[in-house]
Amino acid sequence: MRDTAKLNIKELARNLDLSVSTVSRVLNGKARAYRISEETQQRVKKAADELNYVPNRLARSLKLDKSDTIGLIIPDIGNPYFAEIAKSIESQARQKGYSIILCDSGDDISAEEELLMLLMSHKVDGIIIAPVGTEQKHIVNTFHSALPIVIIDRIFPGSNLPFITSDNYQGAFDAVNHLILNGHKRIACIQGIGNSQPNIDRVKGYKDALKASNIKIDKKLLAGDSFTKDNGYKQAIRLFAMTPPPTAIFALSNLIALGILGAANDCNLNIPEDFSLIAFDEQPYSEYLSTPMTTINQQKDEMGRQAVDYIMACIGNKGKIATVSVKLKTNLIPRRSVKNIGLNAL
Amino acid sequence: MRDTAKLNIKELARNLDLSVSTVSRVLNGKARAYRISEETQQRVKKAADELNYVPNRLARSLKLDKSDTIGLIIPDIGNPYFAEIAKSIESQARQKGYSIILCDSGDDISAEEELLMLLMSHKVDGIIIAPVGTEQKHIVNTFHSALPIVIIDRIFPGSNLPFITSDNYQGAFDAVNHLILNGHKRIACIQGIGNSQPNIDRVKGYKDALKASNIKIDKKLLAGDSFTKDNGYKQAIRLFAMTPPPTAIFALSNLIALGILGAANDCNLNIPEDFSLIAFDEQPYSEYLSTPMTTINQQKDEMGRQAVDYIMACIGNKGKIATVSVKLKTNLIPRRSVKNIGLNAL
DNA sequence: TTGTAAGCGTTATCAC
DNA sequence: GTGATAACGCTTACAA
Numbered sequence: 051m052r053d054t055a056k057l058n059i060k061e062l063a064r065n066l067d068l069s070v071s072t073v074s075r076v077l078n079g080k081a082r083a084y085r086i087s088e089e090t091q092q093r094v095k096k097a098a099d100e101l102n103y104v105p106n107r108l109a110r111s112l113k114l115d116k117s118d119t120i121g122l123i124i125p126d127i128g129n130p131y132f133a134e135i136a137k138s139i140e141s142q143a144r145q146k147g148y149s150i151i152l153c154d155s156g157d158d159i160s161a162e163e164e165l166l167m168l169l170m171s172h173k174v175d176g177i178i179i180a181p182v183g184t185e186q187k188h189i190v191n192t193f194h195s196a197l198p199i200v201i202i203d204r205i206f207p208g209s210n211l212p213f214i215t216s217d218n219y220q221g222a223f224d225a226v227n228h229l230i231l232n233g234h235k236r237i238a239c240i241q242g243i244g245n246s247q248p249n250i251d252r253v254k255g256y257k258d259a260l261k262a263s264n265i266k267i268d269k270k271l272l273a274g275d276s277f278t279k280d281n282g283y284k285q286a287i288r289l290f291a292m293t294p295p296p297t298a299i300f301a302l303s304n305l306i307a308l309g310i311l312g313a314a315n316d317c318n319l320n321i322p323e324d325f326s327l328i329a330f331d332e333q334p335y336s337e338y339l340s341t342p343m344t345t346i347n348q349q350k351d352e353m354g355r356q357a358v359d360y361i362m363a364c365i366g367n368k369g370k371i372a373t374v375s376v377k378l379k380t381n382l383i384p385r386r387s388v389k390n391i392g393l394n395a396l
Numbered sequence: 397m398r399d400t401a402k403l404n405i406k407e408l409a410r411n412l413d414l415s416v417s418t419v420s421r422v423l424n425g426k427a428r429a430y431r432i433s434e435e436t437q438q439r440v441k442k443a444a445d446e447l448n449y450v451p452n453r454l455a456r457s458l459k460l461d462k463s464d465t466i467g468l469i470i471p472d473i474g475n476p477y478f479a480e481i482a483k484s485i486e487s488q489a490r491q492k493g494y495s496i497i498l499c500d501s502g503d504d505i506s507a508e509e510e511l512l513m514l515l516m517s518h519k520v521d522g523i524i525i526a527p528v529g530t531e532q533k534h535i536v537n538t539f540h541s542a543l544p545i546v547i548i549d550r551i552f553p554g555s556n557l558p559f560i561t562s563d564n565y566q567g568a569f570d571a572v573n574h575l576i577l578n579g580h581k582r583i584a585c586i587q588g589i590g591n592s593q594p595n596i597d598r599v600k601g602y603k604d605a606l607k608a609s610n611i612k613i614d615k616k617l618l619a620g621d622s623f624t625k626d627n628g629y630k631q632a633i634r635l636f637a638m639t640p641p642p643t644a645i646f647a648l649s650n651l652i653a654l655g656i657l658g659a660a661n662d663c664n665l666n667i668p669e670d671f672s673l674i675a676f677d678e679q680p681y682s683e684y685l686s687t688p689m690t691t692i693n694q695q696k697d698e699m700g701r702q703a704v705d706y707i708m709a710c711i712g713n714k715g716k717i718a719t720v721s722v723k724l725k726t727n728l729i730p731r732r733s734v735k736n737i738g739l740n741a742l
Numbered sequence: 743t744t745g746t747a748a749g750c751g752t753t754a755t756c757a758c
Numbered sequence: 759g760t761g762a763t764a765a766c767g768c769t770t771a772c773a774a
Binding site: 414415416417418421430431432433436455457458459460461 | 743744745746749750751752
């Protein structure tokens with residue numbers, strides 16, 4: 051195979067004994083507009099194909115001031131929740147001719163700030179970010195710099211940054227209400243990072259559902275400080291030791307739920323015989339756990355789709371950037387991890 | 397905040413009343429080499445910071461003929477196996493100053509070919525690819541085009557393409573031998589895509605382990621045609637219906653294992669009481685399944701690390717590209733899904 | 743110690 | 759219908 055490393059449009063034009071302009075026009079589908087002869091078109095296309103010409107997007111982007119590239123910053127691509135969102139985003143973006151520069155902030159706020167700069171230096175046409183914490187200054191700055199940006203998953207209350215997230219409040223309310231309808235009254239909640247907005251909304255949903263059914267809130271039943279399985283494990287062990295223990299646990303993330311499963315195993319407790327469990331985040335394995343888990347499903351696919359759509363819209367009306375505030379509906383997937391212990395139980 | 401969209405090095409230099417070369421030198425850490433005065437350095441750095449100057453990597457890359465960018469093509473970023481590998485690659489690459497352009501081939505060979513071209517047009521400095529199928533022409537072509545490329549996960553037998561993968565043969569041998577040591581003789585194997593090299597190697601390991609213990613191979617116990625959970629479910633149902641059924645199943649992927657769990661639930665079979673299970677691929681949830689699953693762990697992190705290291709080495713010695721052939725050791729993680737049914741059982 | 747200018751590969755403007 | 763050429767923002771010889 052020929053070494054095509056140095057074949058640029060100039061070389062290609064020389065080979066064809068044509069000017070670069072003509073070649074460029076044919077290759078960019080502007081042959082008609084410039085009334086380039088059919089014969090020339092064929093010659094150009096044939097040569098480009100045979101010589102394996104690959105256009106240099108760097109040069110193209112530099113000239114056109116658009117890179118056909120979108121930056122994606124997420125806290126942990128290894129987490130299947132974010133991996134699925136990323137898949138959706140990549141798929142949607144590429145369908146529209148954009149490539150994704152993937153950045154993993156590793157839950158580190160200063161890394162996140164640097165990544166924002168990095169993506170700007172890469173001249174991405176837009177940024178989709180699932181922010182790490184509650185600090186939003188760097189993101190607001192980017193927002194004001196006329197570079198399209200949209201936040202997913204996490205939101206910043208009180209700012210007008212565009213976001214696409216789940217309706218965490220309603221999802222949590224539904225989850226707890228589902229437990230109540232199944233006769234549960236002592237319902238524990240293991241939460242994640244306390245000051246993150248999804249957590250705040252989910253806890254509010256938990257409390258409001260209890261209130262709505264006139265169940266008194268027991269502060270000892272609400273605990274935890276991280277979305278990790280470690281936290282789930284520790285808090286579950288603590289809850290199991292209470293007298294009486296809760297009859298149901300609401301896990302605010304699927305990793306927390308995994309930790310609870312581990313704790314149950316270690317304590318020889320069965321689900322749903324010994325306690326019921328419902329978790330935020332549906333995962334591919336949720337239904338394959340030996341006790342299939344009742345979960346609150348989030349529209350990860352749709353989240354990715356709408357995020358890309360918004361960025362595309364921004365790129366469309368250059369300059370005036372509209373904002374967007376979407377809370378996607380969640381849905382409860384009932385499975386065997388919740389047991390009816392009420393009077394009406396079968 | 398000031399609109400910094402148009403601030404380039406020229407503007408910055410004008411602001412400072414300096415030439416672009418001086419500014420460029422300071423910003424690229426070449427101040428010492430050019431004996432630029434301490435005062436000028438400080439002025440430049442301060443101004444760049446205050447005016448929020450972000451260098452344009454497109455221009456830089458075009459000039460330097462290197463983009464500090466690596467292309468990553470994987471069949472499915474939503475699959476946690478690949479998501480974890482991607483995390484490792486992103487982390488290693490960025491640590492070395494490279495960004496990742498992420499492409500999901502969606503298990504589509506023609507998409508894969510296009511993505512290879514796309515990445516070349518993006519002028520990536522190297523490509524890491526987990527190929528979809530057994531067709532390798534487009535990859536060989538890329539290999540010969542002097543653009544560093546390395547294959548992960550899948551390999552092409554008989555070619556000299558550089559690869560980093562798991563020792564699938566040994567992993568499968570260990571898995572089956574573990575079952576044999578636990579007294580199992582009727583051991584089924586649910587496989588994935590028949591003509592993919594990992595599958596071929598794993599099946600060979602399965603057969604050789606049986607042979608080594610003088611257990612006759614029953615062809616009816618080896619079935620399946622895809623790495624999906626659907627396949628795992630269907631094949632498991634079929635195996636459960638045999639008389640006698642196998643006492644153990646070896647699943648060649650974790651998704652297959654999930655399908656088996658679903659089938660077991662539906663048939664009211666318990667693990668490991670009714671049958672033992674061992675699966676290729678350790679996943680974060682493996683130990684949290686209500687019957688913790690015995691798995692063959694793969695070094696995903698190391699796979700990513702070595703892939704990046706190889707690409708870096710190639711970029712280092714420009715021109716002469718060495719090759720690499722690595723089969724990473726796997727390790728068996730014993731858990732409760734395998735029961736000792738032999739004479740020596742406790 | 744700093745400045746000038748060519749050139750990286752494109753596309754677009756103008757000319758013929 | 760086609761061709762020359764400037765310009766995108768940067769780095770780096772070569773000058774001074």
